Amino acid sequence: MGKFVNSIEEFYKYCEENEVEFVDFRFTDIKGAWHHISYRLHAVSAEMLEAGLPFDGSSIDAWQPIDKSDMILKPDVPTAFLDPFTADSTIIVICDVYDIYKGQMYEKCPRSIAKRSLEYLAEADIGDVAYFGPENEFFIFDDVKFRDDVNSAYFRVDTEEGQWSSDTAYENGNMGHRPGTKGGYFPVMPTDSMVDLRAEMMLIMEEVGLEVMLGHHEVAQGQGEIGIKFGTLVEAADNVQKYKYVVKMVAHLNGKTATFMPKPLLGDNGSGMHVHQSIWKDGKNLFATMGEYGNLSKTALDYLSGIFKHAHALAALTNPSTNSYKRLIPGFEAPSILTYSSQNRSASCRIPYGASEPAVRIETRFPDSTACPYLAFSALLMAGIDGIKAGGYHMVGPMDIDLFELSLDEIREKKIPQMPHTLRESVEALIADNDFLKPVFTQEFITTYQHYQFQRQIWPDEARPTAYEFMSTYSC
Structure with a gap:
């Protein structure tokens, strides 16, 4: 598990080995949501990976005004991993955001803030x-x-594990095995209906470089x-x-x-x-x-x-x-x-x-x-x-x-x-x-x-x- 590439040279070699067609550059906004822009691999030069690529920062919530919208995505190449979900071979690279107006890492980029916090830890001579x-x-x-309207608002979520589903008529019958409220901690199948789903998640997490240790049902339904x-x-x-x-x-x-x-x-x-x-x-x-x-x-x-x-x-x-x-x-x-x-x-x-x-x-x-x-x-x-x-x-x-x-x-x-x-x-x-x-x-x-x-x-x-x-x- 962990890194798949450590340098730009390794990046291109890895892309060749995996027949990569697209490079998906991702960054995080102030809410923590991922955003992305996809390039054809042949359009991504080593110089671009070094210097970064331009994007419009004014279209991201709480970021730049329209008159100062040009910003740079700075790829962190060692974060690269293959997207396990795309139809065409795509490699994802996580980016930081660079502020061209102040000539520094962008002060509203969460990942840049995280990097600065580690620098401060070292500067304070507390830890490395x-x-x-x-x-x-x-x-x-x-x-x-x-729904969220002037005269109406509601939500409804549903899961076969929900105690409210006990009398639901399902096409193949209602099997009746449910964890119930606060009853979901560690029951086996069939009460735990998500074993195979979690297993698939765990395997794909390992594909993208995470070191997975365990998976289990939690206390609540679903x-x-x-x-x-x-x-x-x-x-x-x-x-x-x-x-x-x-x-x-x-x-x-x-x-x-x-x-x-x-x-x-x-x-x-x-x-x-x-x-x-x-x-x-x-x-x-x-x-x-x-x-x-x-x-x-x-x-x-x-x-x-x-x-x-x-x-x-x-x-x-x-x-x-x-x-x-x-x-x-x-x-x-x-x-x-x-x-x-x-x-x-x-x-x-x-x-x-x-x-x-x-x-x-x-x-x-x-x-x-x-x-x-x-x-x-x-x-x-x-x-x-x-x-x-x-x-x-x-x-x-x-x-x-x-x-x-x-x-x-x-x-x-x-x-x-x-x-x-x-x-x-x-x-x-x-x-x-x-x-x-x-x-x-x-x-x-x-x-x-x-x-x-x-x-x-x-x-x-x-x-x-x-x-x-x-x-x-x-x-x-």
């Missing part, structure tokens, strides 16, 4: 590598419908997860983009639809993106002190304290959708309480069991997959670095009890901080608390991002009446 291991959960449905190996910060974010692409495409080609929405089902568990993290220097894991609580070093605790200190602002980048906060509510294994615990999945930060020093790490459990991975990982790293540089902030913990059993009154009584409850809260926190990001995230990016969130998510969501509001207030 940061490892990130995201765990992306997803739902697979048979059908999805939604929910799954595939585990891949961790990587360096930028590599891990690249891998999330590849992972999501494969999951969506395999589902699509099998007549299904996959989503990484945190909370598409009422009353069942949501999907997260737990993020494992550690910092290393000179080949040594700086997060490990064997024999301490969770084998965590002071550096690790200081790093974690920075994440908790800035958690409300971080949430604007790690949980950047209004739907994110429908997952972070009590009762559905929601990691919303800001404390840490060893091997305890009810805390917002779990310290996974690690029998050896290299395995010691922290796992933040509140992020979700609506996050742009480059921005989320960079923000977590910057908050952690701030905690290390400050010598540690006050935080509550460790707490080894089942935090899901605590009432709201008990949480308040124990003065345990919580994640924000809405996207508005998190974005307003980002406006008030962003100095920790500024060595890497520019003020222009932060301003653009918060305006984008208000205009595209917060205000539109707050303006819309919902079906539940009709139920609760129509007859008042």
Whole structure:
């Protein structure tokens, strides 16, 4: 697994060996969505791979104005891999974005921000590598419908695994085997109906260079997860983009639809993106002190304290959708309480069991997959670095009890901080608390991002009446 090419020379050799017809250049926008432009291979010169290729930056949300729209895609050739889904042999190359007006990597390009965060880690003389291991959960449905009009709004998702399908008349009969609400963790077939689908995803993930370890049904109906190996910060974010692409495409080609929405089902568990993290220097894991609580070093605790200190602002980048906060509510294994615990999945930060020093790490459990991975990982790293540089902030913990059993009154009584409850809260926190990001995230990016969130998510969501509001207030 891993890289298929390491140089431009190897790139052309690999293309020849695989009879490549097209080169698909991809980059990531501020939301975390992939965009692409395809070139015929014969039109892609070595000079283009070195210097980059032009594109219109004004047509990408929250990027350039029309009068300064010319930008450059800078291909990162070692990221190249064959697209497993195209009819004609196509090689994908992940790109950074270059700003010709300022003569630098574009300050709103998430991948460029991620690269700068690693540079800052080294400049701060804290570490020389940061490892990130995201765990992306997803739902697979048979059908999805939604409408958003002046006088009507609704959504409906469907899966044969749904408990609501128990009396559905299917062409070949209703077999009756379903996980039920919160019943989907590890049942075998036929209750787990997605075994073959996940297997296909896992095999194709390996084709595109991901090192796959496991796959399983998750707690909710129609929910799954595939585990891949961790990587360096930028590599891990690249891998999330590849992972999501494969999951969506395999589902699509099998007549299904996959989503990484945190909370598409009422009353069942949501999907997260737990993020494992550690910092290393000179080949040594700086997060490990064997024999301490969770084998965590002071550096690790200081790093974690920075994440908790800035958690409300971080949430604007790690949980950047209004739907994110429908997952972070009590009762559905929601990691919303800001404390840490060893091997305890009810805390917002779990310290996974690690029998050896290299395995010691922290796992933040509140992020979700609506996050742009480059921005989320960079923000977590910057908050952690701030905690290390400050010598540690006050935080509550460790707490080894089942935090899901605590009432709201008990949480308040124990003065345990919580994640924000809405996207508005998190974005307003980002406006008030962003100095920790500024060595890497520019003020222009932060301003653009918060305006984008208000205009595209917060205000539109707050303006819309919902079906539940009709139920609760129509007859008042």
